[in-house]
Amino acid sequence: MVVKTEKQTQRGGMFGRLLLARAAMANQMPNLEPTAFVARIELYGMDRSAAGSRMIPSGPRREWNLGTMKTTLIENYAQILCAPQAPTVRDPHLLMDAKDGVNIYYAPFEYINPSARIVLVGITPGPTQMVNANNEARRALLAGQSTAEAIRAAKNVGAFSGEPLRSNLIKQLNHWGFHTWLGLPDSADLFATARHLVQTTSLLRYPVFVNDDDYRGIPDMTKHPLLRKLLLENFVAEVEELQDAVFVGLGPSVQKVLSNLIQQRVLKPERVIGGMLHPSGNCTYRINYLISERMAPVPHATNPVPYDHGRRAFRERFLLTCSP
Structure with a gap:
């Protein structure tokens, strides 16, 4: 099989990028199961036959650590992060890409924790998370730390940061019993002494804004x-x-996107836990009701069914003792 170089495929558009992705997987992960490449094709909206019939053989999975080594972007933006004036929300100097009012900005959220047992998945980093991550990366770089160290520090500080967002998340995790399953006194430890157990991430890794407002799912990211x-x-x-x-x-x-990835065979259904609310401030009154004794009437625009179903399924599967 002849693999084109990156220079040769740059003019090939979407199909060229797919060839590059395929070549990278063939060279770096020869034992990767074929479903991963099939999923990449389908998510791009291409027919499988357009990418060729040869698939990568299945077999034992090789361990690889993408996040701690991917430092190119922060190196490109280091001068901006370390400028005399700290970058702001939607700083034009951090703009990565834009189209039809959709703007993507840089913030150092590249770190991937290879030992994580749970992955907390949001939509995209918001303005608070963007500023906090950039400020922590700035502090680390100005202190002489490496770009890899800066990325990890930024992720630890910025991920799901700000209130009431982090408290709303911790309340739900405790109510479901994640701390019990992980052997922790409190789920708050996931953001302190037990960071090795969690990967915090977003479907869209870098901050996305639509017409200078927070991205809330429109336009459809898929x-x-x-x-x-x-x-x-x-x-x-x-x-x-x-x-x-x-x-x-x-x-x-x-959850809608995760379900889509399950259909595309990127994720196995048993690896996905659904039912939690997004921990944003707009959901605080709903979360407070759901984790309470629920003596009061159901609040406006609150549907307890998905939350209760998800909590029950989690506890039945992961906890030895399950309370109602």
């Missing part, structure tokens, strides 16, 4: 060309790497 590319090149890569972790979807928008 159909919009920029967002689909971001989803495929980053989140799907995390799925392929974190083979031993379960993915916890936060909110119906995230």
Whole structure:
């Protein structure tokens, strides 16, 4: 098989990028199961036959660590991060790509924790997370740390940061019993002494804004060309790497995409835990009701059924003792 070089395929558009992805997997992960490449084709909206019939043989999976080594982007943006004036939200100097009012900005969320047992999945980093991650990377770089160290520090500080977002997330994790399953006193430890157990991530790794407002699922990330590319090149890569972790979807928008990935055979259904609410401030009153004794009437725009079903399924599967 003749593999084209990157220079040769740059003019090939989407099909050229698929050839590059295929070549990279063939060279770096020769034992990767074929479903991963098939999924990449289908997520790009291509027919399988368009990419050729030869698939990568299945076999034992090789271990690889993409996140801790992928430092190219932060090296490109280091001068901006370390400028006399710290970068702001939607800083134009951090703009990575844009199309039809959809803007993607850089923030250092590349780190992948290879030992994670759970993966907490949001939609995309918001303005608070963007600023906090960039500021922590700036601090680390100015202190003389390596770009890899800066990426890891930024991810630890920025991921699901800000209130009430982080508290809403921890409340749900505790209510479901994640801390019990992981042998922790409190799920808050996942953001402190037990970070080795968790991968925090988003379907869209880098901050996305639509017409300078937060991205809330519109346009559809599985159909919009920029967002689909971001989803495929980053989140799907995390799925392929974190083979031993379960993915916890936060909110119906995230769960919808995870279900799509299950249909595309990127994720196995038993690796996905659904039913939690997105921990944003808009959901605080719903979360407080759901984790309470529920003596009051059901709040406006609150459907307890998916939450209760997901919690029950999690506890029956992962906890030895299951309370109602």
